[in-house]
Amino acid sequence: MADNTKRIAVVGGGLVGALNACYFSQRGFEVDLYERRPDIRTLEHVRGRSINLALSCRGREALKGVGMEEMVTATGIPMYARMIHNTDGTRKPILYGKKDQYIMSVDRRKLNEDLLTEAEKHPGVRLHFSHKLVSCNVDTGEMHFKDASGKDLHTRSDLIVGCDGAYSAVRQQMMKSMRFDFSQEYIPHGYMELHMPPSANGKHAMETNYLHIWPRNAYMMIALPNQDGSFTVTMFMPFEVFEAIQTEEDLMRFFKEKFPDSLPLLGEQALKETFFNNKALPMVSVKCGPYHHKDKLVIMGDAAHAMVPFYGQGMNCGFEDCLIFNDILDQTNNDFGEALKKFTAYRNVDARAMCDLAMYNYIEMRASVNSKLFLLRKKVDNFLHWLLPDRWIPLYTMVSFTRTRYHKCINGRKKQDMILERGAVLLVLGSSLFVGVCVWRGKLGDLAEKICSKALESANRLYEILPLSY
Numbered sequence: 001m002a003d004n005t006k007r008i009a010v011v012g013g014g015l016v017g018a019l020n021a022c023y024f025s026q027r028g029f030e031v032d033l034y035e036r037r038p039d040i041r042t043l044e045h046v047r048g049r050s051i052n053l054a055l056s057c058r059g060r061e062a063l064k065g066v067g068m069e070e071m072v073t074a075t076g077i078p079m080y081a082r083m084i085h086n087t088d089g090t091r092k093p094i095l096y097g098k099k100d101q102y103i104m105s106v107d108r109r110k111l112n113e114d115l116l117t118e119a120e121k122h123p124g125v126r127l128h129f130s131h132k133l134v135s136c137n138v139d140t141g142e143m144h145f146k147d148a149s150g151k152d153l154h155t156r157s158d159l160i161v162g163c164d165g166a167y168s169a170v171r172q173q174m175m176k177s178m179r180f181d182f183s184q185e186y187i188p189h190g191y192m193e194l195h196m197p198p199s200a201n202g203k204h205a206m207e208t209n210y211l212h213i214w215p216r217n218a219y220m221m222i223a224l225p226n227q228d229g230s231f232t233v234t235m236f237m238p239f240e241v242f243e244a245i246q247t248e249e250d251l252m253r254f255f256k257e258k259f260p261d262s263l264p265l266l267g268e269q270a271l272k273e274t275f276f277n278n279k280a281l282p283m284v285s286v287k288c289g290p291y292h293h294k295d296k297l298v299i300m301g302d303a304a305h306a307m308v309p310f311y312g313q314g315m316n317c318g319f320e321d322c323l324i325f326n327d328i329l330d331q332t333n334n335d336f337g338e339a340l341k342k343f344t345a346y347r348n349v350d351a352r353a354m355c356d357l358a359m360y361n362y363i364e365m366r367a368s369v370n371s372k373l374f375l376l377r378k379k380v381d382n383f384l385h386w387l388l389p390d391r392w393i394p395l396y397t398m399v400s401f402t403r404t405r406y407h408k409c410i411n412g413r414k415k416q417d418m419i420l421e422r423g424a425v426l427l428v429l430g431s432s433l434f435v436g437v438c439v440w441r442g443k444l445g446d447l448a449e450k451i452c453s454k455a456l457e458s459a460n461r462l463y464e465i466l467p468l469s470y
């Protein structure tokens with residue numbers, strides 16, 4: 001058990017801060033959580049604005065660590081496959097894997113509320129809302145907050161855990177107080193969330209258990225299902241394209257050309273209202289390090305590694321930070337000096353890798369991925385995984401369905417790209433191997449005997465290229 005006299009200040013009561021408060025209180029620490037916004041549990045629910053997120057393996061394992069996985073997944077919606085929407089209105093499903101391999105669409109606000117409520121159950125936890133961190137002293141643990149009325153509050157803690165998001169004030173303080181590497185990159189795309197209401201019968205307007213995607217190279221739309229029968233649809237487009245759509249006619253023309261099948265489901269009037277009453281929001285990628293200072297301060301979640309959302313991993317990665325830090329506290333018997341150093345040493349390389357993977361996927365999808373190519377790539381991935389289950393594990397499987405360290409996934413990506421670039425060779429290999437396997441099983445005449453030996457010879461060559469493990 002922890003030294004109960006030690007106090008931990010969690011700055012930021014978003015998803016990662018709230019989960020950390022659950023972990024720290026579970027270890028017996030006194031926790032003060034400071035959140036800039038008012039208590040979201042007291043705010044009335046704004047209808048039609050439910051925002052959702054894809055929860056996958058890493059995030060679920062972290063929630064399991066504080067006994068929250070059941071509660072969260074009870075109201076999540078499984079997504080067993082992507083549904084690719086082609087411009088001609090046809091659609092194609094691509095499974096994520098076997099029946100038990102799915103990701104979940106979860107309601108962001110409900111998840112945040114449930115985690116805050118869980119943390120608050122512990123007597124040693126105090127939640128301070130409408131407390132904005134203005135500055136902190138990385139050496140003494142002193143903090144300066146302003147409350148909703150602008151009143152100053154000064155306090156101190158044994159450990160400051162910065163979970164205050166992509167524009168973190170704790171990280172800004174680290175930048176001023178120590179040797180600290182920092183880089184950020186805004187991408188030229190912005191995003192806007194649209195609402196796809198339930199059909200008249202209250203059911204989902206599209207197939208429920210899918211992550212719906214409209215990949216259009218420079219433009220993309222993604223839709224995740226909500227419990228109430230609606231979908232939250234996220235549009236991704238260059239800011240200049242958002243800005244070029246000046247009139248309702250421009251907007252209708254654009255959607256009829258790019259996303260025709262979605263228009264009747266979104267509703268033309270509702271789409272116009274949302275589009276012209278909201279601004280496209282930016283997406284930023286932040287890499288930095290070290291994540292800690294002595295035994296006094298550490299940052300996690302988007303504060304440490306904000307990433308573009310093109311892998312659906314930001315929250316999952318931040319949740320995994322909490323799980324990993326908790327494991328390190330076990331290993332170091334709650335020695336903050338040791339634990340913070342180990343956290344940076346272990347996690348920084350992985351978080352940087354995930355930021356790179358997400359950016360890489362953005363660039364790849366923006367440049368070359370339309371429905372056909374997206375389909376082809378996933379089908380080749382799934383075929384090779386079927387053919388060589390232990391040797392070819394699709395990258396998205398490594399990232400979203402295992403807890404393989406992110407930097408090991410990225411090594412795999414480089415090898416897979418090299419192989420996929422030789423697509424033709426691979427397809428010949430794959431198909432001749434497939435025919436060879438059929439021969440093997442006696443399904444074809446002796447004609448293909450030669451193919452079989454050729455296929456085996458090629459397969460051996462393929463094995464040489466493929467990694468045994470990442």
Ligand SMILES: Cc1cc2nc3c(=O)[nH]c(=O)nc-3n(C[C@H](O)[C@H](O)[C@H](O)COP(=O)(O)OP(=O)(O)OC[C@H]3O[C@@H](n4cnc5c(N)ncnc54)[C@H](O)[C@@H]3O)c2cc1C
Pocket residue numbers: 011012013014015016017034035036037052053054055131132133134163164165166167168169191234283300301302303309312313314315316317318
């Ligand atoms: C369009 C989009 C889609 C996404 N989809 C997914 C997805 O499908 N799956 C996934 O895993 N991730 C997804 N993400 C990423 C995910 O939203 C973030 O990674 C996650 O919210 C990070 O959580 P956090 O707690 O670190 O930061 P945040 O959620 O940003 O929380 C930070 C908290 O700190 C508070 N705060 C900030 N400054 C201060 C201060 N000075 N003092 C006190 N409090 C402060 C804020 O009010 C906030 O409550 C998506 C992101 C975007 C933009």
Ligand SMILES: COc1ccc2c(c1)CN(c1nc(C(=O)N(C)c3cc(Cl)c(F)cc3C(=O)O)c(Cl)s1)C2
Pocket residue numbers: 052053054082103211213222224234309310311312313361365396399400
């Ligand atoms: C709420 O807003 C958002 C915004 C983006 C995302 C999510 C939620 C959830 N996202 C997931 N991405 C993967 C993934 O691994 N890849 C490679 C994909 C990447 C893109 Cl961009 C895509 F469109 C499909 C896949 C896919 O494979 O389905 C998952 Cl697995 S879940 C992206």
